[in-house]
Amino acid sequence: MERHEIREQLRSVAGEGRPDRDRIWARIEAGMAETVPAPQSRTRAWPRMAMAALATVAVMVLASGVAWQLTGRNEAPPAAPASTSTSTPSSPASAPPRAPVNRSWAVTASVDPNSNAYWAQNTLVLKVKHKLTGLAVTIRVARTANVAATASWLSLPASDFRISTDTTASEVIYRWTLLPGRTIRPGSYTLAAQYNRGAGHDPRQDAYSVRSDGDLSAGGHF
Template sequence: MNEHIARQLREAAEAHQPDRARMLARVQRGAAGPAVRHRARSGLRSWPKIALAGIAAVGALATGGLAVAGIAPWTPQPPAATTAPADPSPTLTPTPTGSAPPSAPPAPATVAPPAATPTVPRPTQSASSRAQNGPLWSEGSIDPHSTVYWAQSNLTLRTGQPLTSLTVELRVAQTGDVRDTGNWRTLPTDDFTVTVQESGGALVYRWVLKPGRTVPAGQHEFAAQYNHATGVRAAANDGYRVDAVSAGGSASVSGGFSPGR
């Protein structure tokens, strides 16, 4: 409420002059008068008079109170200070300075190894397949194209000098149903006499250089072919021997047959 409204209230209170004595006497007369009996209908008519008298008295008291309030100076009271609750200190969660260790890599998927392909066992080696003597060098082996029914024994011969005499002998042990199916050499066919016969429990292949012929220096091949009993044939008892003559004299080499490569 500002000063202007307070001034208006004071002026209105000073201008009003209620007749308090008259109003009080009227109320007292109404309360002290003899009771008059009336019918219920008449009693209802007298009620407004009493009600008006009571309202008038209340109004007078209220007006007087308003006038007193208007005269008394009014000082506005400042609103009660409210203190906002202090914000709670935020809870600090410690942050790890180091990075988390990397997760372990997934274990690699286990792959089953492919099923092994059955292979045919190779024949066993009889003795040292290589030999060297003078100008001669030799090596015996079982041909890698051999099967469980048929085989070929190979002999590689090298000579550092021309040979004027040469005899090559291959022995294939009789391990069961061993039968000749052929032979060949890299030297001219007409230069050799070739025989195949069984002797001492073996099939013997022999190449003999004809008189007057010469084997040139270099590498030469001799091969014996044969059937045998079904299965992997052991060549442990097979062997070869080479006898030769050159300008440097006589020389011989011998050995067995290694599994084919």
């Protein structure tokens, strides 16, 4: 059996897609029987040995080809995704709410230094930066022992305001409200509430509030 014939036999078997060793051997034996008379001498035994070696190689090649087809030959294995660290960006800390800034005026509260154990004055100083067309000021004095209203005053024209003093079971309330159509020019102004009191009165219990144009407001304690 010539080499080109053996090659054709191997190619035919490979085309079938599944290695069958017995079938390969049968085809090789048949081809050898046609060209090699029996009995064979030892000098002619090498073709059979060569055929056996070629058949073994053919089986291995075909088996490898089938396995390659099953795993998807000519396809590179998918690359493993690069390891990436994902971190959720930390949210910035929420800033505490800022108190509204009143750019039209500022107010400070204090207890008059001439106050004593039996009489006191709670004072507000209002610094106006721009003309105001509305203003409402309130001072509330806690009614501890012997607290009673005596008087109130302001450095602005009293005729421009509606002024009142009210007494309840828990406090004395002083109010100044700018009348419609009146204005307050820029400057520094004082509003004060005077009252009698007992030795145990603590002005830190007293409170104030200021509201102006656009409902801008401020408040606190003395």
